[in-house]
Amino acid sequence: MxxxxxxxxxxxxxxxxxxxxxxxxxxxxxxxxxxxxxxxxxQDAGLYESQEEAVSREEVLGRLDQIVKTWIKSVSRAKGLNEQLVQEANAKIFTFGSYRLGVHGPGADIDTLCVGPRHASREEDFFGELGKMLSEMPEVSELHPVPDAHVPVMKFKFNGVSIDLLYGKLSLWVIPEDLDISQESILQNADEQTVRSLNGCRVTDRILRLxxxxxxxxxxxxxxxxxxxxxxxxxxxxxxxxxxxxxxxxxxxxxxxxxxxxxxxxxxxxxxxxxxxxxxxxxxxxxxxxxxxxxxxxxxxxxxxxxxxxxxxxxxxxxxxxxxxxxxxxxxxxxxxxxxxxxxxxxxxxxxxxxxxxxxPYLFFEAYKNYLQIDIKADNADDLRNWKGWVESRLRQLTLKIERHTYGMLQCHPHPGDFPDKSRPFHCCCFMGLQRKQGVPVNEGEQFDIRLTVEEFKHSVNLYTMRKPGMEIHVSHVKRRNIPNFVFPGGVRLSRPSKVTWESKRSSELKVSGQSQVDKSHEGKSIETSDERKRKRTDDNMNNNLKNSKCFASLPPSSKEFNDDRTPASTASSCSMKYDNSEANKIGDQNSENPELxxxxxxxxxxxxxxxxxxxxxxxxxxxxxxxxxxxxxxxxxxxxxxTSGSYNSHQAFSEEPDELEDDFEYKNQVKDYGGNMNCSSLDSSNSKPVEGAEPVISKEAPCSTHLCTNGHLDELEPAELTAPLLCGTPAPMPQRKPLIRLNFTSLGKAADKGS
Incomplete structure (x- = not known):
């Protein structure tokens, strides 16, 4: 075979x-x-490294291999092994990821794996002894061990080359120099962290063979x-x-x-x-x-x-x-x-x-009318690096929570990456675009309230075990016109895109085509563009995929037993909504042109x-x-x-809580026990400085409310502050509801004419 x-x-x-x-x-x-x-x-985009940099990387990897060989002999001697075993003791460096695939660029990290014998532990020997050795070397800088990560890693720079070093402890007493980690037997008796660490190299090598x-x-x-x-x-x-x-x-x-x-x-x-x-x-x-x-x-x-x-x-x-x-x-x-x-x-x-x-390039800050701004700050550079890494790893939770709590009606677009604010030391921001689901009818006065959603997210982020004083996170709403200037190249925001993009060109062509069809047919009705039809068909198809309760419909009946134990955590929104074309993004609706599925x-x-x-x-x-x-x-x-077809049709909308949200159950249940008597906490602390040009934060005693509500007739998202629901002792008087995010999509047409 x-x-x-x-x-x-x-x-x-x-x-x-x-x-x-x-x-x-x-x-x-x-x-x-x-x-x-x-x-x-x-080549012109600078994706290929120079010959000098390639040689430098090879030298760093060779030096790193020598270091781990010295380290394992020292560990073996400290463990009391006899001199013969000490001399035979060996550790080996493997590469994986973009470097191993041969697609890395200048300045890219090198993903590396250190494979060691059974007597060299991860916590004490790898992160302890080897970490200490590296910290004492003048060539090593920015050493950042992350032992509690899903895949434990030690990050550092060696002679300016960024290294991500993993560790795999094998069940062997001696690591042979010609070790083949592609063999399945290499995983025998390996712990979960080792399996995950080895998998990077094994997958990379397998891709190149396939x-x-x-x-x-x-x-x-x-x-x-x-x-x-x-x-x-x-x-x-x-x-x-x-x-x-x-x-x-x-x-x-x-x-x-x-x-x-x-x-x-x-x-x-x-x-x-x-x-x-x-x-x-x-x-x-x-x-x-x-x-x-x-x-x-x-x-x-x-x-x-x-x-x-x-x-x-x-x-x-x-x-x-x-x-x-x-x-x-x-x-x-x-x-x-x-x-x-x-x-x-x-x-x-x-x-x-x-x-x-x-x-x-995708013009993220021209694509939406409303954004969430996540401010991350700390007291020094090391704390900011650790805190930012933790917050970014949890931002996906916020997307999942918003999707779940609004039944998929409020869609999120997280921006991959952060933006440093040079005017404030040890401070950076992440952003998330927000828009209601397109192609779905809108109820009169319908709004979204995600204050409690944001509060749950902040609660989970603040559980960071290595959190120190000064590590803070603030979440606020900002409209497109008030996006801070430091996110734009050179800190300067252009009033209009500097050139015609593919999206704007396509949008113009579609408008001309649509108008010509109207004129030809002599009808006063507007013609729905092909992109709008694609978008609606795609949204309907994704809804059907997510709401499909059949798992592996083409499998034998015995394989369907897993469907019976599902308990729906939420139901689809019963709201009848209306989509207004005026809400579409100005940049050619690039976020709306879904493929036909x-x-x-x-x-x-x-x-x-x-x-x-x-x-x-x-x-x-x-x-x-x-x-x-x-x-x-x-x-x-x-x-x-x-x-591209198959029988893996196995999804049901939110019928089971995702892993990332399970640890929030206890917190949510506590909040629900208080119900409407509790006041929500502030999204922005009272001593935080508002972004210049942004709307002021309002209503410090706004109450927690349902995630979908219909009070009021606003045409935009609105920020609000909350008080921590778990810290309030007595019910406060119920002020007028003013949720963080409230939308009335029936009035968006009028607002759109007024600009962003």
Missing amino acids: GSPGLSNRNNGQQRLGITEPISLGGPTEYDVNKTRELEKYL VPNIQNFRTTLRCMRLWAKRRGVYSNVAGFLGGINWALLVARICQLYPNALPNMLVSRFFRVYTQWRWPNPVLLCPIEEGSLGLPVWDPRRNPKDRYHLMPIITPAYPCMNSSYNVSSSTLRIMLDEFQRGNEICEAMEANKADWDTLFE KSPGEIPSQSSKTDGSVKGIPQINPMPVIMDTSNSREAEKLAIEKI
Whole structure:
């Protein structure tokens, strides 16, 4: 038997992936020319390091390997081992991530793994002794150990090169210099932290073995990483996709088009993932059962796996979902971006766009009318770095809470990254765009109140075990016109975008097209644009996906037993809402142009009995190879549709609390016990300085209220302060309700005419 994911074609050539390729067509002259242009663009964008920097990195890695070998001998001697064992003691450095994949750029971190023997512990020896050795070296700076992280890591700079160092403790007494960590046996008797640490290297190496052409894979991945960063969807911690996720998505496209050059691979990336039926998983190879009993991604057996919206499965045992951070809001944003990329690639084929168009930066602070501003501050640089890292790791909670408490009606767009405010030392800000769900009718006077949601989030953040005096977080609402200037390049805000963007150009074309159709038909009715129809169809499809109560509908009845024990935590909003076009964003509605998603197709499920795959998990039927011909576009589309379909239709809207929110149950229950008698705490402390130009904070005694309410007729979001509900001793008089976020979508049309 061969390695899972590898099989032989009838002509004797090796096939990669779980299906036949979509196309074996080679590059055309157009592909060759466009690939040259792409490579030059990436070079000009500064994505390739110099030869001097490459040599410096190699020297740092060599030095680090020597350090850990010295360290393990010292530890072995301290543990009382005899001199022979001390001399044989060994530790070894491996690399993974972007450096191992060969797609790192100048100044990028190097992800490294130190593998040590069974007698060298993580806490005492790795973080203790090795950490002490590194701290005493003049070459080492900014040492920051994080022993309590999901994957414990030691961060530092070595001669200016950023290093993330993990540790894996194996069950071996001696680590051989030619150790092969790709073998499954390496995980025998390993603890969970070691399995997670080893998985980075194992997954990276497996990806390189599962792509047909490594050079084309690397160029395409560099392109997609740059595109994702420019478009603001590169961040695992924010709920988008990180480096490993993009690598897996690109690798799958390389498998489906094994003879294509990067130009075609980029185009097919958008074409395939625009049509992908999420939550059907992306797999580079069959999921292996393994012999060690480690849990793997399997929605039939693991109820938590059923709630993953965009599963991208790692190819090395134990196979896990690498994109569990994706939420419904961030998935919607990425689907919009895939659709945009697909449209631009099609325009490039018609010479109506170029690479500059594809890589246009996303104008986040022009895209929404309302934002949440999260201010993070501390008393010194080290405290700010630690506190900011903790807050950013929890920001995804806020997105999940808002989605849940507003039944998905209020959508969030977290910005990946923070903005330092140079006017205030040890202070930075994160931002989150807010908009109501589009394409849904609006009730008269309907509003959203997320004060209690924000309070719950702040409560969970303040539970940080290493929190020190001076570490503070403030959450406030800010309108687009009042966004602070320090977030803009050079601290200067332009009154209007400096150039015509793809979105604004498309918006103008659609308006002209729509007007011409109106004139032609001599009707007074406005014509709904194709983008609006796509957006509505996408929203409806995502709703159906999330509300679908069937798990693995095509599996045998015995596999459906997991559906019976679900208790809905919330129900869909019963409000009848109205969408007003005037609420749409001014920048060409780039946040609204969702791709058209079709209902998931059905493919007969198979029980995998070979290749070590998990028994019972449905596999996608092999597709006949599509050869590139002049009339192959429709055949390719059908092949993509069948490959991207499957029977992983297993979601139900908020029927089970996500892991990240479970630890807030006790706090929420305490708040509910007080009910409406309790006053909520302030979103901004009384001594915090308001952002210049922002509206003043109001109503310090505003009461807690429901998350969906209908009092008042406001056309914008409003900030408010609260008092901590758990600290109030007696009920206070009930003042007039003034929630943090209140929306009346029936009056937005009038407000839109007044500008942002």
